[in-house]
Each structure stands twice: as structure tokens, then as C-alpha cells.
Amino acid sequence: MALLIPRYDEPRLLAAEMELIDQSFGVAMLGCALAGLILALGLSVDHRHPGALLWAAALAACCALGHFGRRALPDRLDEAGAGTYARCMTALLTVIGGLWGLAAWLYMDVGSPATVICILSLIAGMSAAALAVFSACLPVAVGFFVPAIVPVWAVFIATGDTAYLAMLLGAPLYLAVLMVFARNYARVARHAIALRFANVELIARLREQTARAESAQHEAEEANRAKSVFLASASHDLRQPLHALGLFVVTLGRSELNDKQRQLLAHIEAASGAAREMLNTLLDFSKVDAGVITPRPRVFRLQPMLYKLENEFAPQADARGLFYRTRDTTVSVFADPNLVELILRNLIANAIRYTSQGGVLVACRLRRGTAVLEVWDTGVGIPLGQRRAIFREFHQLGNPERDQRKGLGLGLAIVEGLARTISTRVLLNSRPGRGSVFRFALPLTGQAAPYAEMAGDAPGEPQPRPALNGLRVLVLDDDPDIRTAMRELLQSWRATCLAVESEDEALDALEDFKPDLLLADYRLRGERTGSQAMEAIRARLGRPVPTVIITGDTAPERLRSVHADSAALLHKPVVAQHLHTAMTALLSEAGWRPDIPRAAALRAHG
CATH class of the missing domain: 1.20.58 (Methane Monooxygenase Hydroxylase; Chain G, domain 1)
Structure with missing residues (x-):
């Protein structure tokens, strides 16, 4: 039933469907009028049907009315006017289809095979054209098919001649196929x-x-x-x-x-x-x-990292017709591998983006007791006056139109910021039109740079974790699962833990529990933050309490505010080792010492 009486789609879809039809409507009307004229001329000359010219004139008038009359609906392609336009076009196509069906009923003489073939060919052609042009809106297409095909079927039924049995059966089958295809095309159009x-x-x-x-x-x-x-x-x-x-x-x-x-x-x-x-x-x-990235240096071999980057970027270079080469190395360095990889990743991506022929080379050289990582390219090169500007955020060469397919202009700004974080500098040599090389130095194993003092453990030999015997920790988090996990973890470190879910509960607990350290989530209930809770607890105790703030928020302003409050900041998900390191660092600054069991103390004093 839905196939025979199709419904119009909702206004938004209908407006888009009518826009598709409207684009080809003028050509369709012109083709329909010309086809009618050709048929009428053939019928008038060969078969002496002067009425065919009147039929063609009526058809041409309808086509002209549709083509020029649609201009009377200025909002026909808007949601508000699409329904009216669709109904008017359905009525018009029904009339035009009916005229073609009338031609079949009046002029298709089954005794003249030439006339039958001519009329059937034109009607089939018009139906196929209607399928292609009007199927975006199913009611419009059906409005043409039914009145154009049913009279043809009626002519073959009226003959009663078994010689036309194939045509008698083929006409309704052709109509059914047209409607099925129209429905499928309409569905595809809706999805598109x-x-x-x-x-x-x-x-x-x-x-x-x-x-x-x-x-x-x-x-x-x-x-x-x-x-x-x-x-x-x-x-x-x-x-x-x-x-x-x-x-x-x-x-x-x-x-x-x-x-x-x-x-x-x-x-x-x-x-x-x-x-x-x-x-x-x-x-x-x-x-x-x-400025909240904290490097975590350790000893690592460069070659696995270079191999990983080659596997990632070589296909991208190949897709652009470039070669990608890595010079093997056996060097081990003392640095934060994640930050080094991020620097190299941005430099390599930049090299590929600005290289149209040639390729990219990534290599490591030993110079003056350091490992110098280099990224070479044969790209456009960088003019002398732009060599500092390219490290500014949002600055790009050869992209005045701000084409975002060429990036945002942040890659080298990130590189320079990360290089400062690990206490190195990115140097640049370039020749316009010939290519560029970016390089930065890393300390070799055992030659740690100044920032290594922030790392905690020394390279090569893992240090035992300082004991937390007797440490009183107040945990403030509104998630019960996190409170339970924190309690179990701290107790495994031999600390005493009190876990609460709100700032008010934490303040009430201070009467009986004097914490040595506070662990607080950044976002708390009541639109309060861990920083605000820390200040309230410090005010109630009348002394500073070492504090670790844990957050999933990456907003720079919030991150800086936590650092300004002299609290350590960790990001979710927190690694237990990193938490332990942050806690012991804060406790060391505060002068806290673990409880020493009495027997151990006596042995220590002989």
C-alpha cells in the first residue's frame, strides 16, 4: 500500500529532494516537449492524424507551465514552500503522464507495428527519464508512471489478440519495475x-x-x-x-x-x-x-624509537612519492622518551608536509659527548628572516589562506616548548629551495642534563621506595571506588588512611585525625575544587599540609592554579609509582620522617 500511495517526506528532507529535482526540471520539460513534437509530426505525416499536433501543443503548454510557472513559488526550495512545490509538481507530472497515456490510447494502432514501436519507445524513454529525474521524491515519479503506463496496458487488453500477450503481461511488469526502482532510488537519495x-x-x-x-x-x-x-x-x-x-x-x-x-x-x-x-x-x-609538563628521564635506546617512527611515517612519505630513511644507531641516552618521541614526531610530520620531492632522513650523530638527533628534508627550505618566526604559535610558511590541511602552525611551537622542558635547544639550518635540517642534543647514558634532578630514581639502578610507616593520609574524593582503591594502596605502603567524600566531612574529621598529607580530587561535589578544600583544611589546622591534587582536567589555567598553590599535580589515570614519588618528594620538603619501630631503633643505637 505504501508503494501505491507514497507519502511526502518531512519538510527538511523534502526541500532537499525538490532541490535535486529542480536542478534538472527545465531540461526534462524541454525534452518532454520535443519528444511530443517528434511523435506528433510522425503521426501527422505518415498516418494523417492532424489531432496529434493539438496533443503535442497541449503537452508543450503543460511543460512550459511547469518550467516557467515554478517561478511563481519563490520559496519552493525552502522547508516552508517545499510541500506546496511537491504537490504542484506531482499534479503537473500526473497531467503530463496522462497526456502520454492518452497518445497511446488514441494513436497506438496495433495493426501498425511501426506506430506501436514508436509510441512505446517514446513512452518508455520518458518513463526512464522520469525515473532518473523525479525519483528523489517518490510521489512525483509515481504521478507520471501510472497515468502514462496504464493506458498502454489498456490498449493491449482491448485488442484481445493473443499475439500481443507478451505486451499485455509486460506493461504492468514494466510499471511495477519502474515503481520498485523509483522507491529504491528515493531511499538512496534520502540516505545521501x-x-x-x-x-x-x-x-x-x-x-x-x-x-x-x-x-x-x-x-x-x-x-x-x-x-x-x-x-x-x-x-x-x-x-x-x-x-x-x-x-x-x-x-x-x-x-x-x-x-x-x-x-x-x-x-x-x-x-x-x-x-x-x-x-x-x-x-x-x-x-x-x-608549563605543567614534568619530564621523567631514564636511560633508553634510540633505535627502537626510530624504528617505531619509521613504521608510522614511511607509508605517509611513500603516499606522497617521497623516500623515508633512518640511519641505524646503537646510542643510548638519558632523557624522557615520551617527550623526545613527541619532538621527533612533530619534526618528521613537518618535514613530510613541506616536502614535495626527495625525502626525509632521520639520523643520530655523536658530537662532543652528546647524541644529536637530526631530521633532514629536501623541502621548500626556510628563508633566513623566518627562522625564528616559524617557532611561534600559528605561524606558517606559504599558507596565507590558513588551509588547515597544512596544520595549525603549532608543531614547531610545541617542539620548542618541549625542548625547553628537557633542557635542550632545537637548532635549524636551511637553504631555500634545497631543504632543512632540525637538530637537538641529548645527554648520553650517565651524563644527565640539569633537568634529571627532577626524575626521582637514578638511571640504571632502581632505588628502593622510601617507607611511609606511620604516615597519616587524608583522601578526599567523591567516588567510592576510588576511595576504596586509594585506601588499599596506601595501607599496602604501611600508611594510615582516612578516606572521605566531601570537604565538610574532611573538616569534621580533623578533630580526631591530623593528616601529614592530603590527596584530593580536583572536581568535588557542590562545585568545589580540591584546591579550595586544601585551603580550608590548612586554615582549620593552622599549618600547611603537603597536598597532591589529582585531575583529569587539562585546562592550562586550572593546571597553573594548582601549581601556584604549592600542590603536586597528577593526571588521571594515576600510576602508583608516580603517586608514591610525588608523595615522598612533598614529604621530604616538609621534613617528615617515617616512624622507626622500637626494636630497630635500639639496634641502631647499639
Whole structure:
């Protein structure tokens, strides 16, 4: 029943469907009028049917009425006017289809095979054209098919001649096939339009974010704080829709698509990947810009890292027709491997992006007792006057139009910030048109740079963890599972733990429990923060209490505020070893010493 009496779609979809039809409507009407004229001329000359010219004139008038009359509906492609436009077009196509059916009823002489073939060919051709042009809106297409085909069927029924049995059976079958194909085409059109709506909405959101980013860039030149706040909020806003987009793309990829749709899907996947890359870049920059990255150096071999990067970037270079080479090395260095890898990752990505022919080489050289990592490329090169500017955020060479496919201009700013964090410098040599080399030095094993003092354990030999015997720890977190896990962990370290869920409960507990250290989540109930709770507890006790704040928030302003409160900051999920290191560092600064059992004390004094 739904096939015979199709319904119009909801206004938003219907407006898009009518827009598709409207694009080809004028050509369709012209073709229909010309086909009618050709038929009428043939009938008038060969078969002496002067009335055929009147029929052709009526058909041409209807086609002209449809073509020019639609201009009387200025809002025909808007949601408000699409329904009226669709109903008017359905009525018009019903009349035009009826005229073609009338021609079959009046002029199709079964005794003249030539006439039958001519009329059937033109009606079949018009029906096929209607299928292609009007199937985006199923009622419009059906409005033409039924009045055009049913009279043909009636002519063959009226003959009663078994010689035309095949045509008698073929006419309704042809009508049914047309309607099935029209329904399928309408379904495909609806899905394509829905996907287009999703893409338009995504593009609108990305454009909105881009506009906000450009506005924040201007403000950042005058106020660094405003820029940092924006970067954090933008990364938070983009995370959820990009995740949803990825799920939709995967789901769509598993459905039956034609080659054109597969090509569009590949473009969507590429755009989604680029957006994720931009988001990760923004997050990295916000952390560097906030100055809250703490290096954790250790001894590690460079070769596995270089091999990992080659596996990742060599396919990208191959896709651009570039070579990618890594010079093997046996060197071990003392540095934070994660930060070193992030520096190399940004330098290599930048080299590939700005190289159109030749390739990229990553190598390590020993110079003056250090390991110097180098990234060579044969790209566009960097003019002398731009060699400092390229390390500024949002600065890009050869991208005045701000094409975001070329990145956001943050990669080298992140590189320079990370290099400062690990107490090194990124040096640059370049020749415009010939290529560039970026290099930075790392200390070899046993030659730690000044920042190694922040690492805790010395390289090569793991140090025993300081005991926490007798340490009184107040844990403040509104998640019961986290409170339980913290209690079990601290007790395994031989500390005494009291875990509470709110600031008020913590303040009440201070009457009987005097903590040596506070562990607090950043976000607490009642829109309170761990920093605020720490200040209240310190005020109640009348003394500073070493505090570790644990957070999943990466907003630079919030991170800096925690550091300004002389509290240690750890990010979720927290590694137990890192928590222990932070606690012992704070306790050491506060002069706390673990309880020594009496027997051990007597042995110590002989």
C-alpha cells in the first residue's frame, strides 16, 4: 500500500529532494516537449492524424507551465514552500503522464507495428527519464508512471489478440519495475541527503570552531591567558562530536555503497582523521603552553624509537612519492622518551608536509659527548628572516589562506616548548629551495642534563621506595571506588588512611585525625575544587599540609592554579609509582620522617 500511495517526506528532507529535482526540471520539460513534437509530426505525416499536433501543443503548454510557472513559488526550495512545490509538481507530472497515456490510447494502432514501436519507445524513454529525474521524491515519479503506463496496458487488453500477450503481461511488469526502482532510488537519495545534512552540520561546527580559533589567535597576541583558555575549551568541545563521527563512518563503511559513495566516505574519513590530528595538536600545545609538563628521564635506546617512527611515517612519505630513511644507531641516552618521541614526531610530520620531492632522513650523530638527533628534508627550505618566526604559535610558511590541511602552525611551537622542558635547544639550518635540517642534543647514558634532578630514581639502578610507616593520609574524593582503591594502596605502603567524600566531612574529621598529607580530587561535589578544600583544611589546622591534587582536567589555567598553590599535580589515570614519588618528594620538603619501630631503633643505637 505504501508503494501505491507514497507519502511526502518531512519538510527538511523534502526541500532537499525538490532541490535535486529542480536542478534538472527545465531540461526534462524541454525534452518532454520535443519528444511530443517528434511523435506528433510522425503521426501527422505518415498516418494523417492532424489531432496529434493539438496533443503535442497541449503537452508543450503543460511543460512550459511547469518550467516557467515554478517561478511563481519563490520559496519552493525552502522547508516552508517545499510541500506546496511537491504537490504542484506531482499534479503537473500526473497531467503530463496522462497526456502520454492518452497518445497511446488514441494513436497506438496495433495493426501498425511501426506506430506501436514508436509510441512505446517514446513512452518508455520518458518513463526512464522520469525515473532518473523525479525519483528523489517518490510521489512525483509515481504521478507520471501510472497515468502514462496504464493506458498502454489498456490498449493491449482491448485488442484481445493473443499475439500481443507478451505486451499485455509486460506493461504492468514494466510499471511495477519502474515503481520498485523509483522507491529504491528515493531511499538512496534520502540516505545521501541525510549524510549530506550530517556533513553540513559537522562542517558548520568545525567552521564555528575555526572561527573561534582565529579569533582566539588574535587575542592571544595581546593576552596569552585568553588563548590558553580557548585551546582547552575547543579541545573539550571537539572530542565528543569527533568520536561520534568516527562511529558513524565505521558503521556506514559496512553498508552497501556504490563507488561514488565509497569515494565520498574516503573523503569523510580523511577529514575526520585531520580533525583528530588537529585536536591532539591543540591538546599538546595547551599542556606545553601551561608549563605543567614534568619530564621523567631514564636511560633508553634510540633505535627502537626510530624504528617505531619509521613504521608510522614511511607509508605517509611513500603516499606522497617521497623516500623515508633512518640511519641505524646503537646510542643510548638519558632523557624522557615520551617527550623526545613527541619532538621527533612533530619534526618528521613537518618535514613530510613541506616536502614535495626527495625525502626525509632521520639520523643520530655523536658530537662532543652528546647524541644529536637530526631530521633532514629536501623541502621548500626556510628563508633566513623566518627562522625564528616559524617557532611561534600559528605561524606558517606559504599558507596565507590558513588551509588547515597544512596544520595549525603549532608543531614547531610545541617542539620548542618541549625542548625547553628537557633542557635542550632545537637548532635549524636551511637553504631555500634545497631543504632543512632540525637538530637537538641529548645527554648520553650517565651524563644527565640539569633537568634529571627532577626524575626521582637514578638511571640504571632502581632505588628502593622510601617507607611511609606511620604516615597519616587524608583522601578526599567523591567516588567510592576510588576511595576504596586509594585506601588499599596506601595501607599496602604501611600508611594510615582516612578516606572521605566531601570537604565538610574532611573538616569534621580533623578533630580526631591530623593528616601529614592530603590527596584530593580536583572536581568535588557542590562545585568545589580540591584546591579550595586544601585551603580550608590548612586554615582549620593552622599549618600547611603537603597536598597532591589529582585531575583529569587539562585546562592550562586550572593546571597553573594548582601549581601556584604549592600542590603536586597528577593526571588521571594515576600510576602508583608516580603517586608514591610525588608523595615522598612533598614529604621530604616538609621534613617528615617515617616512624622507626622500637626494636630497630635500639639496634641502631647499639
